[in-house]
Amino acid sequence: MTILVTGANGQLGREMVLALQADGEPCIAIGRKELDFSRPDQVADTIAGYAADWVVNCAAYTQVDKAEEERELAFTVNRDAARAVAKGVKCSDGRLLHVSTDFIFGGDSSYPYKEDDTTNPLGVYGQSKLEGEQAVREVLPEALILRTAWVYGVHGHNFVKTMLRLAAERDELRVVDDQIGTPSWTGDIVKAMRALVKENASGTFQFTNEGVTSWYDFAVEIVAGAKQAGFPVIAETIRPIPTKDFPLPAKRPAYSVLSKEKIRHVLDYPIPHWRESLHAMLESEKEATK
Ligand SMILES: NC(=O)c1ccc[n+]([C@@H]2O[C@H](COP(=O)([O-])OP(=O)(O)OC[C@H]3O[C@@H](n4cnc5c(N)ncnc54)[C@H](OP(=O)(O)O)[C@@H]3O)[C@@H](O)[C@H]2O)c1
Numbered sequence: 647m648t649i650l651v652t653g654a655n656g657q658l659g660r661e662m663v664l665a666l667q668a669d670g671e672p673c674i675a676i677g678r679k680e681l682d683f684s685r686p687d688q689v690a691d692t693i694a695g696y697a698a699d700w701v702v703n704c705a706a707y708t709q710v711d712k713a714e715e716e717r718e719l720a721f722t723v724n725r726d727a728a729r730a731v732a733k734g735v736k737c738s739d740g741r742l743l744h745v746s747t748d749f750i751f752g753g754d755s756s757y758p759y760k761e762d763d764t765t766n767p768l769g770v771y772g773q774s775k776l777e778g779e780q781a782v783r784e785v786l787p788e789a790l791i792l793r794t795a796w797v798y799g800v801h802g803h804n805f806v807k808t809m810l811r812l813a814a815e816r817d818e819l820r821v822v823d824d825q826i827g828t829p830s831w832t833g834d835i836v837k838a839m840r841a842l843v844k845e846n847a848s849g850t851f852q853f854t855n856e857g858v859t860s861w862y863d864f865a866v867e868i869v870a871g872a873k874q875a876g877f878p879v880i881a882e883t884i885r886p887i888p889t890k891d892f893p894l895p896a897k898r899p900a901y902s903v904l905s906k907e908k909i910r911h912v913l914d915y916p917i918p919h920w921r922e923s924l925h926a927m928l929e930s931e932k933e934a935t936k
Pocket of ligand 1: 653656747748
C-alpha cells in the first residue's frame, strides 16, 4: 500500500513520512516545492497522477494570526486545495485522510467537543479549515477526517520549541492560563493516523493526548522537563497571565478539549497522557540536538 503525504516538511507531515520510512512502507513525500496549494487548479491532477492508495493531507495554511490579514490565501490553501486533493483522490480511486483542527469550534463549551457538535470558528484560520472539511466531504463522503489540537513535535515550529528557546534566554516567562486544551505529540497523532488507515476508517474522528491543561501549566511542565533532560534553562519564574494581557490578532477558543470517545473504539492501545508524551518528545528533541 502506497501512502502519499502532503505537507511533508511540516511538523505532522514530516513525522508521518519518517514513521512510514522507518517501517519500510512505500511512501511519497510531497512538499510545497512539488505541489503548491496556493494554485489549487494543479492540485487534483497531480494528486491523481500519483495514484496512491491513501493520501494523508497534512499541508495547510497554519498561521492563525497572519490568516486574519491573508484571508484569501488561507481559504485557497485550506478549503480550495483541500477540495482539489479530494477530487484527485476520487479520480484515482484512492482513500483520503484529511487533517483538521479544534479551531472549528467556538470554545464556549463546558464538556469535550464531540465530532458532530455545532461548529463556530472564531477566526479566519478556523473558518477556512471548517470549509475545507465541508469541501472534502462534498467531494468524497467516505473521506477520513481527523481533527487534532495543540500540536507539537521535534520537526517544525511549535509551543514546546518556543518555550525551550525562551527558557534559555529569559529569567521570566509569561504564559496565558485561561485557555484550556490538550497538547498532542506528533508521534502519537501519527500512530493514531496509521491505526485509522489500517482499519480503513471513514468519517470524522478526533485525537489528542489524554488530559486537560492550560498553556501556563503546559509551559511549567515543559520548563521542568527541559531542566530534567539537560536543556539550558535560565527561566526562574513562569507567570500566569490572562489572554487579555497577551493580545493577538486572532481570537482563540477558551475551551478546546476534543472528545476521543469515538477514536478509542478504533485504537487497540491506551492513548498516552500529554505529560508522558511531552517527556518522550523532550528526550527525542535532546537526541536530535546532540
Ligand atoms: N499546529 C497545530 O497546533 C495544529 C492544531 C490542530 C490541527 N492542526 C492541523 O494539522 C495539520 C498539520 O499541521 P502542522 O502542525 O504540521 O503545520 P505546519 O508545521 O505548519 O505544516 C503545514 C505544512 O503545510 C505546508 N503548506 C503551507 N502552505 C502551503 C502551500 N501553499 N502549498 C503547499 N504546502 C503548503 C507547509 O509547507 P512549508 O513547510 O513549505 O511551509 C508545511 O509543510 C494541518 O491540517 C493543521 O491545520 C495543527
